[in-house]
Amino acid sequence: MPDSRQRAVTSAKRNALTLVAVVLGMFGFGYAMVPLYSALCEIAGFNGKTSTEAVVESGVPAVDTSRSIKVQFLTTVNGGRNWEFKPMQSSVMVHPGEFATVVFHARNTESADLVAQAIPNVAPVEAARYLRKSECFCFNNQPFKAGEEKMMPVRFVLDRDIPDEVDTVTLSYTFFDVTQSAAQSAAASPNS
Structure with a gap:
């Protein structure tokens, strides 16, 4: 036994x-x-992901005033966090080749500091390659102190070559908590 x-x-x-x-x-x-x-x-180039490289504004061709495209904005926070994250405008009308700026509001509602990273997505998928950003909070991690709020601009342009059948583009961002990986990267960096 x-x-x-x-x-x-x-x-x-x-x-x-x-x-x-x-x-x-x-x-x-x-x-x-x-x-x-x-x-x-x-x-x-899957799933409407956009490049994280900023476009230089001087290299964009002239504005096509013959048509307008609605660009709408959506936000989500991953992991059920109670952070505030929203666009200050739900949509804008832009001409291809015209730069536009939209501001997003974010607030850390938690009692601890955190680092967030926004992951963009574009729909319809074929529009992603025609969307260029010169400024975006999605280019870098966003550190937030406990209770801190930020106004974060996105400056973008739709290329004049965007297909004629595209009349609405949805730009969505999902905020992810990357506090641990940011801390590990900082600890591993020789400059820290």
Whole structure:
């Protein structure tokens, strides 16, 4: 009997260690999803991802005043956080080639400092390659002190080559909490 009891205890320990390894693996995979998703979508142009490189305003062709396109803005916060994050205008009308600026409001409603990263998405997908930004809070991590609020501008232009059938473009941002990865990056940086 003692031998079977010892085997049962050994088996239970092995199962517990396996479960812990699976949970840690799942956590690590979930933690790595944001940067992996961003990198894959930027490389492949999937899911309406836009470039994180700023466009130089002087290199944009003249404005096409013969047509207008509605650009609407949506925001979400990942992970059920209670942060405030919204555009100050729900939409704007722009001519292709015309720069527009829209301001977003964000507030850290938590009692601790945090770092957020906004991931953009554009719909319809084919419009993503015609949307260029000269300024965007999505280019960098956004640190927030506890209770801090910010007004964050996005300056963009739709290329004149945007297809004629596109009359509405939706630019959406999802805010992710990247506090831990930002702290790890800062700790690993030789300049810190």
